[in-house]
Amino acid sequence: MTLVDGSLDELEIQIILALQEDARKSYKSIAKDLGVAEGTVSNRVNRLIQQGILKLEARVNPFAMSNKVAAILGINIKRSHHAKAVKEIMALSNVNAVWVSTGKYDIFVEVLADSIKELNVFIFEEGLSNIEGVEATETHIMLHSDSKFFKIAPS
Numbered sequence: 001m002t003l004v005d006g007s008l009d010e011l012e013i014q015i016i017l018a019l020q021e022d023a024r025k026s027y028k029s030i031a032k033d034l035g036v037a038e039g040t041v042s043n044r045v046n047r048l049i050q051q052g053i054l055k056l057e058a059r060v061n062p063f064a065m066s067n068k069v070a071a072i073l074g075i076n077i078k079r080s081h082h083a084k085a086v087k088e089i090m091a092l093s094n095v096n097a098v099w100v101s102t103g104k105y106d107i108f109v110e111v112l113a114d115s116i117k118e119l120n121v122f123i124f125e126e127g128l129s130n131i132e133g134v135e136a137t138e139t140h141i142m143l144h145s146d147s148k149f150f151k152i153a154p155s
Helices: 008-019 027-035 038-050 079-092 116-126
Strands: 069-077 097-099 109-112 135-139
Touching: 008 027, 008 038, 027 038, 027 109, 069 116, 079 097, 079 109, 079 135, 116 135
Parallel strands: none
Antiparallel strands: 069 109, 069 135, 097 109
16 A cells, blocks of 8 residues: 555556556456456555556657657746746646756746647747746757657647
């Protein structure tokens, strides 16, 4: 059972590994493979989700789609605006992920856009330009990845 400190026990690790291999695998099948009851698998997955340790969601491979541009943006934010700006950036529709970091940039943002033009609009006209406290950005276009999948924004 998940420990108070957020550590995973061996059963939870095995359940997560099974879901990483095939997120559509049934709890019944996982339970059979691990020699536990289906309810045990279901309860563990639900508890991990509730604790914010596990998230199950559908994502797409932008490199397999001809009309998507994936980018990572390094962003610097004025200290007095940091928390508010991070929340506002996370809420933008093209944003896939946000990491608060150390080093040259305050945060890194993954963005998925339908075109270079849309990415340009996101950075300079409608998305980031509307966030108070953004001081500087540096954009890196992703050319390929076998492991990175993105959320798509609703139309």
